[in-house]
Amino acid sequence: MSNDPLSDILRLVEPRSFISGGFAAGGTWALRVPPLRQVVFAAVARGACWFRVDGQREAVWVEEGDVGLLPGRKGYILASSLTATPIDVVPATQSQEMATIGDGSGCVVLAGRVSLNPSSAALLTDVLPEVIHVRASSPRAASLRWILQELLAERTSTVPGSDIASAQLAQLLFTQILRTHLADSGTLPSGWLRAIGDERILRALRLMHDDPGRAWRLQELAKAAGMSRTRFAVHFSGVAGVAPLAYLAEWRMRLAQRRLREDDTSIAVLSASLGYASESAFSNAFKRITGVAPRNYRNAARGAAREPE
Numbered sequence: 001m002s003n004d005p006l007s008d009i010l011r012l013v014e015p016r017s018f019i020s021g022g023f024a025a026g027g028t029w030a031l032r033v034p035p036l037r038q039v040v041f042a043a044v045a046r047g048a049c050w051f052r053v054d055g056q057r058e059a060v061w062v063e064e065g066d067v068g069l070l071p072g073r074k075g076y077i078l079a080s081s082l083t084a085t086p087i088d089v090v091p092a093t094q095s096q097e098m099a100t101i102g103d104g105s106g107c108v109v110l111a112g113r114v115s116l117n118p119s120s121a122a123l124l125t126d127v128l129p130e131v132i133h134v135r136a137s138s139p140r141a142a143s144l145r146w147i148l149q150e151l152l153a154e155r156t157s158t159v160p161g162s163d164i165a166s167a168q169l170a171q172l173l174f175t176q177i178l179r180t181h182l183a184d185s186g187t188l189p190s191g192w193l194r195a196i197g198d199e200r201i202l203r204a205l206r207l208m209h210d211d212p213g214r215a216w217r218l219q220e221l222a223k224a225a226g227m228s229r230t231r232f233a234v235h236f237s238g239v240a241g242v243a244p245l246a247y248l249a250e251w252r253m254r255l256a257q258r259r260l261r262e263d264d265t266s267i268a269v270l271s272a273s274l275g276y277a278s279e280s281a282f283s284n285a286f287k288r289i290t291g292v293a294p295r296n297y298r299n300a301a302r303g304a305a306r307e308p309e
Contacts, residue, residue, distance in 0.1 A: 065136025
C-alpha cells in the first residue's frame with residue numbers, strides 16, 4: 001500500500017467518472033434529474049442558473065465554475081426560473097453531443113456519473129453529504145475551473161482522442177472535488193473522510209496504511225500525531241467515528257476483501273500479510289467484522305463475478 005489514505009481508499013472503491021450528458025440552454029427552462037442511485041456531478045461551464053436538491057426548500061444560484069457532487073440518493077433541478085415546470089431528463093450515455101434548449105445562449109452545464117465497485121461503494125457513498133457544492137469563488141477552486149474549461153473544449157471538439165481525454169478529465173474533476181471538500185473537513189460528520197482532513201489524525205492513518213500488517217501500538221500512533229495516548233484515542237474516535245485500532249482492523253478487512261475477490265492468495269498467506277498470527281485468528285476477525293467467513297466471502301464474490309449481466 002502507500003501512505004496516502006485517500007488514494008488507498010479510492011483504489012478500493014474504484015471510481016470511474018464520465019460525462020453522461022450536457023446542454024446549452026437559453027430562455028426559460030427547467031430540468032429535473034431523478035435519483036440515479038449513483039454518484040453524480042454537475043458543473044456550470046458557462047453562465048448561471050438555479051440549483052435545488054429534492055426535498056430542500058431553498059434553491060441555490062450557481063454560477064460559471066460552480067460544481068456540485070451528489071451521492072445519487074436524491075434528484076435535483078437545474079433551471080433558469082424557479083417558476084418554470086421541470087422536464088425530467090436522465091443522462092444515461094456518454095454521448096459527445098451537447099443538447100440545446102431554446103437558443104442555447106444562457107447556460108452550459110456538464111453532467112456526469114461516477115461508477116463504483118459495488119462491493120466497496122458504500123465506503124464512499126456512506127460518508128458523502130447530500131450535496132457537495134464547490135463555488136468558483138472558493139480560493140481552492142482554481143484547478144476545478146481549469147478542468148471545466150478543458151472538459152468543455154474536449155466535449156465540443158472533433159479532435160481524435162477527445163473521448164478518452166474527457167474521461168480522464170472527468171476522473172480528475174471528481175478527485176479534485178473530494179480534495180477541495182476535505183479542506184472543510186471540520187464540518188463533516190465523523191468518518192474516514194473527516195479523519196483524512198485532520199492533519200494530526202492523518203499522520204497516524206499514513207502509518208497504518210503504509211504498513212497495515214504491523215502490530216501498531218496506540219502509543220506509537222499517538223506519538224506520530226503529536227498527542228498524548230489518551231488525548232489521541234479520544235480525538236481519533238471523535239473524528240473517525242471508531243477507535244484507532246478498530247480502524248486498523250476494519251482497514252485490514254477491506255484489504256482482505258479485495259484480495260479475496262481478485263486473486264488466489266491462500267487465506268494463510270493473506271492472514272500473515274495482514275499481521276495475524278494464525279489463519280484462525282484472521283478468520284475470526286474477518287467474520288466478526290464482515291459477518292461472513294473468508295472462504296464463503298471468496299466463493300460468493302467469485303460466483304457473482306461469473307454470473308451473466
